[in-house]
Amino acid sequence: MARLSSLPDGFDSPPMPTAKRRRTRPDWLVAYVFLAPIAAVFAAFIAYPLADGISTAFTDRAIAHAGNFVGLQNFVTLFNDPEFLRAAWNSLTLTTGVVTIKMVLGMASAVLLSQTMPCRGLIRSLAFLPWAVPGMIAALAWKWIFDEQSGVLQSLVLQLGLSDRPVYWLSDPHVAMFSIALAMIWQGLPFFTMMFLAALASIPSDLNEAAAIDGAGPIRRFFCITLPQMRGVIAVTAMLSAIWTFNSFHMVFVLTGGGPAGRTHILPTLAYEYGIAQSRLGMGSAVLVSVIPVFVILIVLLTGRMLRQDEA
C-alpha cells in the first residue's frame, strides 16, 4: 500500500472505493471501539489492582498465603507502629520541604536563565541535565558522593575545615534525611525551571514595561506582576511534583534503604519492606491504602485544573 508521506498531497488521491458504505456506522460506536484497548488496560491493570489492593489491606494475606479478612486490624497495628508513624512523618516533611525548596530555587533559576546571555540554548540544556539522568543513576551518583570513607563530599568538608569530624551523610539518621532531600532536589529542580521558564515567556512584556515606566523596580515587578501571572503554573507544578516526590522510592531505597534502623523510611519504601521483603502483603497494602485519601484529594484538584487549562 502506498504510504502518504506528506499529508497535503494525500488529499488529492481518490478515496478508497470500499470506504463509502462504512459511513453508516454510528460515530459513538466507533469512538467506543477506539477506546476499547485503553479501557482494557485501565480495567485490568489499574482499576482491578487498586480495588484488590484496598481489599488486601483488610486481610492478613502473605505471598504464599491467601489470607483471611481481619477487618481494621492492619490499620490499628500501623497506627501503633512507630516505624509507620515515622515513615509517614518523613514522607510528609520530605515532600513538603523538597517541593518548597524546588519551587524557590526553580523560580530563581528560571529568572536567571531567561536573561539574555551568550549560548543560552546550550546553557539551558546543561542546566536541565539532571532531569535527563535516570533516577536510579542519580541515586547511585549521590550515594558515591555521600560515601563516608572515600566520598568527595567527605574530604571536601574535612579539607575546607567545615567540620573537624567526618559527617555521616547516610548513616546518621538526622543527617540522612537532608542528604536524601539534597539528591531529590538535584534531580527534580529542572522540571520546575522548565515549567517556570515556559510560563515566564508567556507573560506579556507590555505589563512589565508599563510597570517599569510607572517606576516599579525589578523586585516590585517580580512580586506584583510576574508572580501573580504565574499562579496557575506554580500550583500545577507544585502539585505534580508533590506526587512525584512522594513517589521517589528509588532515592531512599538506594541511598539508605530506609536505614539506619528504619529511621529514614518513607511510606513507599516501608510498603516495600512490609509487603515484599517481609512478604506481608496485607500490611504492605495497608501502608499504601493509608495515603490514598491524600492522593484522591490531590488528584481530583489537579485533574480539574489540568482539564480546565486544556479547555481554555
Added chain:
Amino acid sequence: MVERPRTKMVRRCIVAFGLVLALFWSLAPVYWVVVTSLKTSSEIYALPPTLFPHHLTFENYRVALFESDFLRFVLNSALVALGVTVVSAIIGALAAYPVARMRFKGRMTSARLIVMAYLLPPSLLFIPLFLVLQHLGLVDTKTGLILAYLTFTVPFCTWMLIGYFGTIPAELDEAARIDGASRLQTLSKVILPIATPGITVVGLFAFTHAWNEFLYALVYVYSKDSKTFTAGLSGLVMGDTFIWGQLMASSVIAIVPILIIYIAAQKYIVEGLAAGSVKG
C-alpha cells in the same frame, strides 16, 4: 528600557555568578560519575580524591561490558522500553483521537479518567499489580514488566496526544470524511502523518520512562533473562562491597541512550512538557 551603566554591570555580574553556581550544581555530580568511571580502582579510593584521573583507564568499562551481566540487562531494558513505546503509542493514538475529535457520551469522563490515571503514583499500585501479574503467570517476564509500565505510559501518551491532535485543524478530518474515509482511515492516513512529531515525542517519553523505571523492575523481575539494568545495578549496590568504578562505568553506559534522545529532541521535549501539563 535604558539602564544606567552601573546597574547594567551589577546585573551582569549577578547573572554570571548565578550561572556558574547553577551549572556547577547540575554538572558536578555527572562529572563525578564520568571521572570516577575513568579512574583505576586505587585512585578511586585515594584520599584526597583526584579531580582528574591521573591514569586514564577504560578497565571499568571493559569489566562492566564483558565480565558482568550488565550488557544483558541493558538489552532487556531496551526490549522492554521498545515494547512499551510501541504499545502505548498505538493505544494512546487510538484513544486520543475520539476524545479530541468525536462526539460521544462519556467524552469528558474519559478525559478525566485518563488524567487521573496519569497522576496516580506508581508506588500506590506496585503491590496489587504484583498480584495481578502473579495470577497471569507473568511475574519475572519481560511481557509482565511491559504490561506494568503501560499503567503509566498509556495514560500519559493519550493525554499528550489529545492535546497534540487538538492543534491539528479539524477541517482536515472533515475533508477526509467527505471523501468517504472511515474514522480509522482518517486517523491512520490523515492525522497520524501530520502528528508524527507529536507521536515521536510521546514515544520518546514512554521509552525514557520505561528505561528509567526502578520500583516495578525491582519487584517484578529477578532472573537474568528479564532483569532490566536499573534492577541489575541495585543488585550490585545492595551487596556489602561497592565496586564504584564498575558501577559508575555502567551508569555512564546507561545514560548514553537517554542523553542522545534528550539532545536530539530537547526542543520538542521542553515544548511538549509545557503543552502537556499546562497549556499556555
